[in-house]
Amino acid sequence: MWTTGTACPTPAASTATASVARSPQKTTTSASGNAITADLVAVLVAVTEGTPKIMTIAGGAALPSGPFEFSHRSLQTALRAWVETQTGHPLGYVEQLYTFADRGRSGDVKGPHSVSISYLGLTREDQVGESFEAHWSGWYDYFPWEDHRAGAPPFIAKLITPKLKAWAKSAPTPPLQRERWQRCAITFGLDERDWNEELVLQRYELLYEAGLIPEAGRAHGRDTAVVPGKPMTADHRRILATGLARLRAKIKYRPVVFELMPAEFTLLQLQRSVEALAGRLLHKQNFRRLMEQQELVEETGAMAADTVGRPAKLFRFRHGILAERAITGTKLPLSRT
Amino acid sequence: MWTTGTACPTPAASTATASVARSPQKTTTSASGNAITADLVAVLVAVTEGTPKIMTIAGGAALPSGPFEFSHRSLQTALRAWVETQTGHPLGYVEQLYTFADRGRSGDVKGPHSVSISYLGLTREDQVGESFEAHWSGWYDYFPWEDHRAGAPPFIAKLITPKLKAWAKSAPTPPLQRERWQRCAITFGLDERDWNEELVLQRYELLYEAGLIPEAGRAHGRDTAVVPGKPMTADHRRILATGLARLRAKIKYRPVVFELMPAEFTLLQLQRSVEALAGRLLHKQNFRRLMEQQELVEETGAMAADTVGRPAKLFRFRHGILAERAITGTKLPLSRT
DNA sequence: CCATTTATACTCTCCGTGAGCATAAGATGG
DNA sequence: CCATCTTATGCTCACGGAGAGTATAAATGG
Structure with missing residues (x-):
């Protein structure tokens, strides 16, 4: 039924302030210094x-x-x-x-x-x-550790893992050390755990907390440009991580990839796009099977030109399918009585 | 891989205005009339x-x-x-x-x-x-059509369905009529379709557009108190619908129900809570199986008192599980090479 | 004791998913 | 023309999870 995980993203970088007044009644504030x-x-x-x-x-x-x-x-x-x-x-x-x-x-x-x-x-x-x-x-360029299409990037094992290990060890008490390391192992798929491509934000926040990326250094005056990856102004890389995480989750239950595709495309091109977003490879035959049974695409009749190997059929997205079906996404042990 | 559906919620009721300036550079605006x-x-x-x-x-x-x-x-x-x-x-x-x-x-x-x-x-x-x-x-009280625990509420078939049918028919062209009806059928599970409890917001928006709830009347000066259900100020019922939709989706992949439970509870109580949120009944035996294999709960050793029938074991939520496991939620045809 | 209610343990079937094998249809180089 | 390479495409298999049903246990109130 459920899988576990962290709660909603806590923007650690955003040092903001806010307060809701005690009055439950909505007051059309204008007098106080609340203009933003x-x-x-x-x-x-x-x-x-x-x-x-x-x-x-x-x-x-x-x-x-x-x-x-x-x-x-x-x-x-x-x-x-x-x-x-x-x-x-x-x-x-x-x-x-x-x-x-x-x-x-x-x-x-x-x-x-x-x-x-x-x-x-x-x-x-x-x-x-x-x-x-x-x-x-x-x-x-901003999240080089997120691309696992050619396997896990070597610098994760060579650079990130030891640094994270050191960070975990630097916790004050053994239980806290274990907790930290567990978090590292989960987010980066260490210790025989599987890589979970959706944890983009968690990974960014972990690296931030561990002081391994420039943005963290800015705040504390340390040199923290340890891990490769281009930094960004303010909390923009965090926002970007939020977006990538959302998109990686979304492509699994909504046909949003098609927004990124040209009008006509081959199934392999479609697969490559999904792989590009997910940062990992898909099983070709199963991908096609899924496409067919979901009826999300239809053949245009034309074939792809300028290709190596056997020419592929061209497909287009069936926009009608959006109206025909509703989102399903049920994982509850429902009773049909 | 994907299921289809509508895009993000479009707050039809919020009559708002906004514009992003052409300048891509962030400017710390303060001079213009942008204070809000x-x-x-x-x-x-x-x-x-x-x-x-x-x-x-x-x-x-x-x-x-x-x-x-x-x-x-x-x-x-x-x-x-x-x-x-x-x-x-x-x-x-x-x-x-x-x-x-x-x-x-x-x-x-x-x-x-x-x-x-x-x-x-x-x-x-x-x-x-x-x-x-x-x-x-x-x-x-606000969404009586959302409670399907005792089957679909009778007024859906008696009241809502005919009204929606009329609304669909009132579209200018036959294709638009079909499109409208298809939307009604999907969101309300008509025409042999399954009820999808997650479409709370879509249903609310449909009823709003069809002019069947008071909030819609307010905007157009018509009497639209057709469907049972308590209205709310401004767009609060829409916001509430957004929240319910989110929660109904969330309970399927994150163990958030426990936030709503007392420290100790029986499995049936837990099930009833989930059913209350989802608005539909669950299969008891499968629910327990799921709870056990996910290791989300552990026995307290105590038994429930003041009960009818065989006394149930009391359980508590295993907070540790949040740290031990990560969210999975993979529906992509991944390749493990 | 019996009916009733709830708890709990097993079993069975179907299907989705990951995976592999085999064949088809083009291009390229000898 | 043939061997080989590359990509496309069809088919099968095994495993596990989900939905559903059956059976038994443990309490209560007549």
């Missing part, structure tokens, strides 16, 4: 030839974000409009990720407090007009 | 003797909410502190639900814009000190 600003932050994902990418700005050091302004119908509409202005094409799938409260991002503690509302969006790289300073970066 | 206020809204759930409840204010017409103020470390901390002040006991599980943008809630269009950040929290009713005007209401 809101920003939208976007995790935009595309997959090009088996390489997952994310949209970045500032030379790849930040996620695209902008201040919240009132001229659209909803937060989501606002994000869509903004992204479409940049890309010149409609954004297929948009999903809210998380809302963070931030304090003193600009340094001064008494400065304006703000709320960051982050979104996950799916597009295709070729739809993007190269405007502004935004461009696509490989998402494994 | 933020509110926290809580969906607090408890289950008492097989009855799921939610915390309400204003005589059951609203969810507890309060303005966002800066004195805690994070949004979640703020919510916890506030709830704990009210209940006098720690709030077990807290999870962010969704952030809505609202405009002109208080009526005037030029009034303060605001953002509502909603949370789902799990407690136990007996932990609540009866303070303020907050009290517990049965959640099926």
Whole structure:
């Protein structure tokens, strides 16, 4: 029935402050010093030839974000409009990720407090007009330890594991040491455990806590650029991790990959895209079987050109299936009486 | 691999406005008219003797909410502190639900814009000190069509189905009529389809669109109190639906029910709680099997007192299991090479 | 003692999933 | 033209989990 795990993501990096008044009645606050600003932050994902990418700005050091302004119908509409202005094409799938409260991002503690509302969006790289300073970066540049398609990256065993072991040992008491190490083993699939590709956020937070990535050093003044992987401004890499985790979970029960595919594609291309997102390889024959029995795709009649080996049939996504079926996702021992 | 369904919840009721500026650079906005206020809204759930409840204010017409103020470390901390002040006991599980943008809630269009950040929290009713005007209401008072523990409620077939059929027929073209009806059939499990308890939000939105609930009438000036179920202020019933949907999904892959249970409980009590949340009955023997093999509970040694029939063993939740195992949740045709 | 209620132990069947084998259909190089 | 390589595609098998049913045990109230 259930599998276990940690609770909701606790944004350790966001040093925010907030309080709900004791009054249960909603009061349209305006008098007190509660005025804040809101920003939208976007995790935009595309997959090009088996390489997952994310949209970045500032030379790849930040996620695209902008201040919240009132001229659209909803937060989501606002994000869509903004992204479409940049890309010149409609954004297929948009999903809210998380809302963070931030304090003193600009340094001064008494400065304006703000709320960051982050979104996950799916597009295709070729739809993007190269405007502004935004461009696509490989998402494994930021999380090299997340790509297990060619097996676990060697630096996990060589670099991360020993460092984590040391960090676990540095806990004050033996029980705490064991607890720490258990957490390391679970998130990174050590000690004969299986690798769980969905624990993107947990892994990032663990590395942060263990002081193995630059963002942690910033906060404590230590040199912590131990583990490979490009850092980002503020808590953007954390937001990105949240997005990747969400997407890796989502592709398992919702047909969202198709938002990342061209109109026509071969089953292998589709599989490569899923593998790119999941960071691990799939069983080809079983993947095809699944595609067929789910009736998510249909043949276009055409064949793929310019290929090595036997030419593959081209497929397209059956949009109708979205209306025909509902999400299932039942793991409860239901009774049918 | 995937099941299909609708995309993320589109808050149709929230008439909000927002826009992201073209500038990809984060600007610490303060000069322009972008100052807003933020509110926290809580969906607090408890289950008492097989009855799921939610915390309400204003005589059951609203969810507890309060303005966002800066004195805690994070949004979640703020919510916890506030709830704990009210209940006098720690709030077990807290999870962010969704952030809505609202405009002109208080009526005037030029009034303060605001953002509502909603949370789902799990407690136990007996932990609540009866303070303020907050009290517990049965959640099926607000969504009577969601309780299928004694089979589908008769008014679905007698009342809702014909009304939905009429609504579908009222679409301008036959294809649109079919599309509407298909949506009705999926969400409400009509036409031989299975009931999917997770589609709480979709059902609410459908009833809203079909003009069958009071909230829809408010917006259009029609009398739409067709379907039984207590309405709520503003979009609170929508937020509640979001929370219920999330919780019904969550209990299937995370051991969150235990947050709603007393320290010791029988397996039947546990089952009743899950059934209360899911709104449908479970297979007793399989439920026990699942509990045992997942090692989520352990015997306390004591037996339940004051019971009819054979006395049941008392169990407690094994908190350690949270650290021992990670979430699995894999439905991809993985390859183990 | 018996009926009733609940607890608890087993068994059986079906199907989804991971995995492997075999064959087909192209290209390429001798 | 044939051998070989590569990718596509069809088929089978084994295992385990999920849904369902049967049987027995342990209490209570008449």
